Amino acid sequence: MLRPYVPSGPRDSDTSRLVRVLKLELKGITKRFGSLVANDHIDVVVEPGQIHCLLGENGAGKSTLMNVLYGLYEPTEGEILVDGKPVTFRGPGDAMAAGIGMVHQHFMLIPVFTVAENVALGAETTKAGGFLNLDDTRRKIKEISDRYGFDVDPDALIEDLPVGVQQRVEIIKALVRDAKVLILDEPTAVLTPQDTEELLDIMRQLKSHGTSIVFISHKLREVKAVSDTITVIRRGKVVGTASPSSSTTELASMMVGRAVNLTLDKAPANPQERTFQVKDLTVIAPSGQHVVDNISFDIARGEILAIAGVQGNGQTELTEAILGLQDRVHGSILLDDEELVGRSVKDVLNAGVGFVPEDRSLDGLIGTFSIAENLILDRYDQAPFASGISMNPAKVLENAKTRIDEFDVRTPSGSLAAGTLSGGNQQKVVMARELSRPLRLFIASQPTRGVDVGSIEFLHKRIVAERDHGTPVMIVSTELDEVMELADRIAVLYKGKLVGIVPAGTGRDVLGLMMAGLSPESAHADTATKNQATTPADGRATAARPVQESTSGAAGANAVGENND
Amino acid sequence: MQPSAVPATAQSGSLPGGPDESESLLRRIFTGNGIVTILAVLLALILGGLLIAMTDKVVASTAGYLFARPGDFFAAVWSAATSSYVALFQGAIFNPRGTGVAGQFAPLMETLTIATPLITAGLGVALAFRAGLFNIGAQGQIIMAGILASWVGFALHLPIGLHLLLVLVAGVIGGAVWGGIVGVLKARTGAHEVIVTIMFNYIALYFLRYLLDTKLFQRPGETTPISPILDPSAVYPLLFGSQYRLHLGFLLAIAATVFVSWLLNRSTIGFEFRAVGANPKAALTAGINVPRATVLVMTIAGGLAGLAGVAQVAGTEKVLTDGVAATYGFDAITVALLGRSSPWGTFAAGLLFGAFRAGAVQMQIQTGTPIDIVLVVQSLIVLFIAAPPLVRAIFGLNPRKKQAATAGKTKQAVTTGGAA
Numbered sequence: 001m002l003r004p005y006v007p008s009g010p011r012d013s014d015t016s017r018l019v020r021v022l023k024l025e026l027k028g029i030t031k032r033f034g035s036l037v038a039n040d041h042i043d044v045v046v047e048p049g050q051i052h053c054l055l056g057e058n059g060a061g062k063s064t065l066m067n068v069l070y071g072l073y074e075p076t077e078g079e080i081l082v083d084g085k086p087v088t089f090r091g092p093g094d095a096m097a098a099g100i101g102m103v104h105q106h107f108m109l110i111p112v113f114t115v116a117e118n119v120a121l122g123a124e125t126t127k128a129g130g131f132l133n134l135d136d137t138r139r140k141i142k143e144i145s146d147r148y149g150f151d152v153d154p155d156a157l158i159e160d161l162p163v164g165v166q167q168r169v170e171i172i173k174a175l176v177r178d179a180k181v182l183i184l185d186e187p188t189a190v191l192t193p194q195d196t197e198e199l200l201d202i203m204r205q206l207k208s209h210g211t212s213i214v215f216i217s218h219k220l221r222e223v224k225a226v227s228d229t230i231t232v233i234r235r236g237k238v239v240g241t242a243s244p245s246s247s248t249t250e251l252a253s254m255m256v257g258r259a260v261n262l263t264l265d266k267a268p269a270n271p272q273e274r275t276f277q278v279k280d281l282t283v284i285a286p287s288g289q290h291v292v293d294n295i296s297f298d299i300a301r302g303e304i305l306a307i308a309g310v311q312g313n314g315q316t317e318l319t320e321a322i323l324g325l326q327d328r329v330h331g332s333i334l335l336d337d338e339e340l341v342g343r344s345v346k347d348v349l350n351a352g353v354g355f356v357p358e359d360r361s362l363d364g365l366i367g368t369f370s371i372a373e374n375l376i377l378d379r380y381d382q383a384p385f386a387s388g389i390s391m392n393p394a395k396v397l398e399n400a401k402t403r404i405d406e407f408d409v410r411t412p413s414g415s416l417a418a419g420t421l422s423g424g425n426q427q428k429v430v431m432a433r434e435l436s437r438p439l440r441l442f443i444a445s446q447p448t449r450g451v452d453v454g455s456i457e458f459l460h461k462r463i464v465a466e467r468d469h470g471t472p473v474m475i476v477s478t479e480l481d482e483v484m485e486l487a488d489r490i491a492v493l494y495k496g497k498l499v500g501i502v503p504a505g506t507g508r509d510v511l512g513l514m515m516a517g518l519s520p521e522s523a524h525a526d527t528a529t530k531n532q533a534t535t536p537a538d539g540r541a542t543a544a545r546p547v548q549e550s551t552s553g554a555a556g557a558n559a560v561g562e563n564n565d
Numbered sequence: 566m567q568p569s570a571v572p573a574t575a576q577s578g579s580l581p582g583g584p585d586e587s588e589s590l591l592r593r594i595f596t597g598n599g600i601v602t603i604l605a606v607l608l609a610l611i612l613g614g615l616l617i618a619m620t621d622k623v624v625a626s627t628a629g630y631l632f633a634r635p636g637d638f639f640a641a642v643w644s645a646a647t648s649s650y651v652a653l654f655q656g657a658i659f660n661p662r663g664t665g666v667a668g669q670f671a672p673l674m675e676t677l678t679i680a681t682p683l684i685t686a687g688l689g690v691a692l693a694f695r696a697g698l699f700n701i702g703a704q705g706q707i708i709m710a711g712i713l714a715s716w717v718g719f720a721l722h723l724p725i726g727l728h729l730l731l732v733l734v735a736g737v738i739g740g741a742v743w744g745g746i747v748g749v750l751k752a753r754t755g756a757h758e759v760i761v762t763i764m765f766n767y768i769a770l771y772f773l774r775y776l777l778d779t780k781l782f783q784r785p786g787e788t789t790p791i792s793p794i795l796d797p798s799a800v801y802p803l804l805f806g807s808q809y810r811l812h813l814g815f816l817l818a819i820a821a822t823v824f825v826s827w828l829l830n831r832s833t834i835g836f837e838f839r840a841v842g843a844n845p846k847a848a849l850t851a852g853i854n855v856p857r858a859t860v861l862v863m864t865i866a867g868g869l870a871g872l873a874g875v876a877q878v879a880g881t882e883k884v885l886t887d888g889v890a891a892t893y894g895f896d897a898i899t900v901a902l903l904g905r906s907s908p909w910g911t912f913a914a915g916l917l918f919g920a921f922r923a924g925a926v927q928m929q930i931q932t933g934t935p936i937d938i939v940l941v942v943q944s945l946i947v948l949f950i951a952a953p954p955l956v957r958a959i960f961g962l963n964p965r966k967k968q969a970a971t972a973g974k975t976k977q978a979v980t981t982g983g984a985a
Contacts, residue, residue, distance in 0.1 A: 325849065346852035357850055366844040377840065378851040381833040389832045 022083060022099050022180035022212065023048050024069075029078035031064055038064040040236040041078065046181060051203060051213045053223045055242075056233035057255055057452035058423050062216050065233070066183050069214075070102045071095040101174025102183040105190075107166050111159035115152055116141060119173050140176050148205050163310075164195035171202070175211075182206065183214045188222055192310050193480055193512035200226045218255070218453070220248045221481075256454045264460050267468065269488040271300035276441050276472040281331035283317045283496075291317040293496035294331075299441075299472035304463070305501075306475040306487035310515050314496035315476045316358060319445050323355050324348045335441055349378050352440035354466075356430050356447055358476065360423075364430040367419025371411060372400035374418045375433050407432040408458065424455030431459060435466060442466050445476040460486060480511060602905060604956050605949035606917070613942035614646030617934050621645035649934040656927020657920035667808055672923060674809035678881060680919025682707070682873035682893045684818040687900035687911040688825050689744070689869035693758075694906045695829060696862040697842035702747060702762025703870040704894025705769035706740040710874025712773055713739035715792055715885035716782070718799035718878065728798040729879070736875035737868045743769065744867020745860060752856035758863070766894070774887050782885065792885035801880045814876035818915075821872055826908040828865075838862050870894065899947055918943065 024046040031039040038061045046052045054062045067073045069080060071089030079086045082098050089095045092102070109118050120137040127133040134154075141154040150168045158166060167187060174182055184203070188196045203213055203226055217223050223230060223244070230242040232254040239254055252260045276299040283292035292314045299305045307315055320326045322333055324345045333340040340348055349355070357363035365374050376385050376396055384395045400414030407428045411421060418429060427448070434442070444463060448456040463486060467473045477483050483490055490506060492499040492514040500520040502510070513523035618624045624645050627638040655661070657676050663669035686703040693700035714736030723731060747765060750756040776782040777790035784793045801812035829835035837858045840848040849855050877889050900918055904910030925939040949956050 323850070344852070344854070345849065346854070349852045355850070362844075363846050363850040366840055366847050368843045369840070373836070377847070380836045386833045389834055391831055391833055391836060393831070 023081075024100070024181050024212065024214075025081035025084075026065070026069065027079050027081060029065060029068055029080070030076045031061075031068055031073060032076045037236050039068065039075070042233070042236075042238050044231055044238070046212050046214055047229070048180075048212055049207060049210050050228040051207050051215055051226055053215045053217060053227035053230045054233060055217065055220075055223055055230050055251060055255055057218055057454075058450050060233045060255075061236040062233055063185060064236075066102065066185060066214070066216060069095065070100065070183065096177050096179070099178060099180035100183065101177060101179025101181070103167065103170040103174060103185065103187060105186040107170055109158045109166060109169060112157065114155050114157055115161075115169050115172075116154040118158055118169060119154075119176055123177065137176070141172055144172050144175050147209070148202060150202070162195075163190050164192070164198060167191070167195075167199065168202070171206075179211065181212045181214065183216070185216045186218075187215070188217065188219060190311060192515050193508060194516060196222065219481075220251050223251070224248065252453055256452070258454070260453055261457060264457075264464065264485050266464050266486075269303050269467065271303040271488070272470065274298040274300045274472075275336050276474075277332075277334040278322075279332040279334070281318070281321060281329070281333065283314070283321045283326050284328040284330075285317070289496075291496050292321060295493075295496075295498045296331075297491055297498065297501060299474055301470045301472050302467055303488045304467050304473040304475055304486050306477060306483040306490050307493055308477065308480065308483045308487075308490050308511060308515060309493035311478045313493045315445070315478075315493055317496075318493070319355070319358070319443055319474075319476055322348070322441075322443060323353065346378075352438060354434035354437070354439045354442040356427075356434055356444040358445035358449070360426050360430050361419075365418045365426055368417055370400075370415045371404070371409070371418050371421070371429055372396050372414040374429055375400050375403050375414075375436075377433060379437070403429075403432040403436060407462075422452070423450040424452045427451050427459060428455065431462060435462060439466070439471050441474070442471050443474045443476070446478065447475060448477075448479070448482060480508060480515075483511070484508065598953060599905070601953045601956050602903060602950060604960055605946055606903075608949050608956060608959065609942050609945035610650070612945055613938055614650065615642075616941060617649045617938055618642040618645045620935070620938075645932075645934075649928055649932045649938070652928040652931040652934070653921070653924035653939075655924070655931075657924030660927075671809060672927070674805065674811045676916065676920045676923040677815050678810045678812070678919075679922045680915045681812075681814045681818045681880065682876045683896055683900050683918050684912050684915035685814075685821050685876065686870045686873035686893055686897035687904060687915050688821055688908060689740075689866040689873075690897050690901035691904060691906040691908065691911045692825055692829070692838070692869065693744075693862055693866040694901060695835075695842045696838040696858060697845060698748075698751070698758050698859065698862060698866075700744070700747075700762055700863065700866050700870075701759055701898065702744060702765050702867070702894070703873070703897040704890050704892075705762065705766035706743045706867045706870035707874040707877065707890040707894050708766075708769040708773050709743040710736035710740040710871030711878045711885055711889040712776060712782075714871075714875045715795060715878040715889075718795035719793040720781075721799075722796060723798065725798045728796060729801070732795075732799045732879050733875055736878070737871040740871020740874060741864045741868035744870065745864035747867075748860035748863030751863070752859040770887070773885075773889070777885070777887060784884075790887055795879060795883050799879060800883055801876070810881055812876070812880040814872075814880040817872060818876070818912075821869060822908050822912045825869070829908065834858075834861065870897070873897070896943070899943060902950060903946060 026042060026044040029039050029042045029044075030037065040061075042061075042065055044052070044054070044065075054065070056062045064073065068075045069089075071091045071094050074090075080089065081087070087094075087098055089098070095102075110121070113121070116134045116137045119141055120132075120134055125133045125136060138154040141152060144150065145152045145154075150172065152165060152168055152172060158169065161169070167190075171182065187199060191199060200222065203215065206213060207228075215223070215227060224246075225244075227244045230244060230246070230251070232239050232242060232251070234255060234257055239257070242251055242254060249260070278298065279296050281292055281295045282290055285291045295314075295318065297305065307318065309315055317326060321329045322340060324340065324343050324347070329341050331341065335351060335353070338351060340351065340353075343351075361367060366377065369377075373380075373396065376399060379385060380391065381389075385392055385399070397414055403409070404411065404414055409421070409425050409428045409432065411425065418426060421429065427450075431444075431447070434444075442463075447463060448459055451459065460482075463473060463475065467488075475483070475486050477486075484504070487504045489501055489503055490511065491501045492511065494515065494517040499514045499517065502514070502520055507527065509527045510520070510523045513526055514520060518526065618641070621641065624638070624641045627634075627641045631638045656672050658673050660669055660672050663671055686707060689703050689706065690700050714732045717735040718728075718732045721728065721731070743765060747758055747761045750761055751758050774790065777792065782792050784791050801814050803809065804811045804813065804815065827835075829839065837848070837853050838861075840851070840853055841855050841858045841862075845855055848858075873893055874889065877891075877893070878885055882889065896918060900914045901911050903914035903917070904912070921939045921943060925936040928934050928939075929936050
């Protein structure tokens, strides 16, 4: 039921300079899927020229609501009003025509097309003879790019652009289609801290030009920084509105429905002997690229090392190499002086490595399997779950009961399919499985991605408990907040290389620059000059003290690499 | 590494009710909804009935004066369809006009006999599918089993009991090796099992034709491609005496179903198969040896299809011809599909298809309805199972329909709102 977008002629683009404000109202929107109520009589009013934030945990119903607004779902009840008039969207085409644009969390761009081609896609105009006419689109892109300082070249290929710029292309796509209300669905999930700041600036600019923005997020800091109004959604219902001046604790409590302790109570680390060592590790992708490039580090028992970095900088390959999932691995991975390189996944797991993969639905769980089966996914052939090749379903269920209680997995029964659980509960299942045996190394990749705030607290405590139990712990996270919260030391990866290892307490801005590839020294220097020029907005001081220690650590690691080359 | 946009598939914390994108079409077809399966069979029978009526002479003649006396026409349609299906039933399950109880139940025995290879070969396809492999190669596996089993049956002369056991073992090994090679190719080189099994079907068929032209296999004094008759010690004993063809193979088919059911649901091997089939990446991450599981499942699947080959040469045919596998290997795919890849579902589907085949002959004799109509019904079943939304729409089970209807009322042009 997609109505093709009718390209607007030059007349429209002229009038678009005049700010046409649009008031958007969602009245009593209810969306049911069978017995499940995803949205329960939700009322939201997006005033013209405002940044309206929808705050809620994963699975609270924010995305469903936006899909209703964008014409992807039809509401079971309720209506959408545009400037006071009821409208029905039968597809995104209708929504676009009404002036609503959406930037999805995962970009809808074709990598091998140019910016202009992507923007024109779906609304192409032709010259005489049926040839594609991109001149008009190019001109519009330039116009928008100049107006907001996007700095986007219409003829650049999408695949050559950094993520942050790709996101701007998505925004341009919506603006070219005359969007007066822009929906941004978890836009900062894929960005570096610097890119995030820039995006927030862009949002403010768009607002000043009269574009309303619906900003979907669960990151409190960003929400507070940019919103005019905050609507908090919990379990499909609006639980209230808040002003951006509310404290993070207040907002979090509204979001979760109970008091949340946002700061982790964590005793100082008590590092013991360094039992896990990675030396000169290189992982070569099938393309021949060195996706992990000569990395060396070690982790002590009773210590958490966090690997920070923007997604796609070699973190996945690093963890996979440790687990034995990568084929072309050079260098050495030692656990209690035992070499792990070249061993099968089963051997590595049996050696006492607990592994929480970054994408639980892809690597961590089998959605169609029961929770009980998922809880023994890597021990199905060991006692007491099996004798010989015969499995013991009673023991499997018994184990499930214990783990479900211990990890507070919210489910009526262990025999339900794991795919029916919420993200947080799925993660608890994976974590319960991996932490239910004696470990000599614990690796958790994105341990709280897509997990509700309430569960994050629980999962973080578990990870720290494992550390205090004397296990070397390695955390891989693209969420800087999480890294800063959990880590005893922070290693930053950029393009497969180790930028450096810095101690916990290193400032957010320094880490951000390191994530963009700057060495710790120049990152510190850079932030120092910035701080001289402009007084920092908040009291988050850059960590000046640990610089020496951290740089020497990083240099040491690099030196080892060079010696063996 | 260039940080790039996360692919849309990377996170499937799918919206409730939304289609799960990771679910492949094939998976949906093979493990679809039970009600849809039953409705698909029903729908296929109804359409088949209409087809029967279209080819019926009486219907054709009444159609000539349809507008004068429409009653005649519809009565003729009804009687043509029902009489054919009654004949089908009588030929497949129970014939009230049979001589004595034995004669009356003869059709059922025939159904079970024909169902035997369908069930075991169907299990082979179903098991492989549960491990995520699409085994099109049951036909070739049946042929290879038939070759080995029949050779042991007519060339070796061994004592009773041992001889049959060897025939059985030889056949199962023949199928298992033929399937196992595909598994090895897939595990080692990544060669797609669909392509390889299809090719292996041809190789097996032409190998069989070649063998039947050699001294080793051709019956002495014959010019037609047919092997010597198997020794009496090498054939399956009949279950209910010589009046029926039903043989020990049927009991083995039941045993095979029990075995596959246990294997899949209660053994570590089945756990691996199911894990690999449902999510190979998670299986790999959990330390399951995926290549080994691939080889193993194809070997066992081949062995099950091999059991069908043994049922053919040692059960019903007692010789080897180039038609040893008939179309059992291909029908097995449909059987597994209809049985939604569950062992007992496959068993039931095998019985249904056995009944179709057994009854078709009687149907043609009694009513003149061509046997091919059964093939059409079978094909329609597949078609409908492959299109659940169609079946649901026809029977009004579509949950979205109601919504669309109510939404349609309030449908007022968006353009008015947009232009404001």
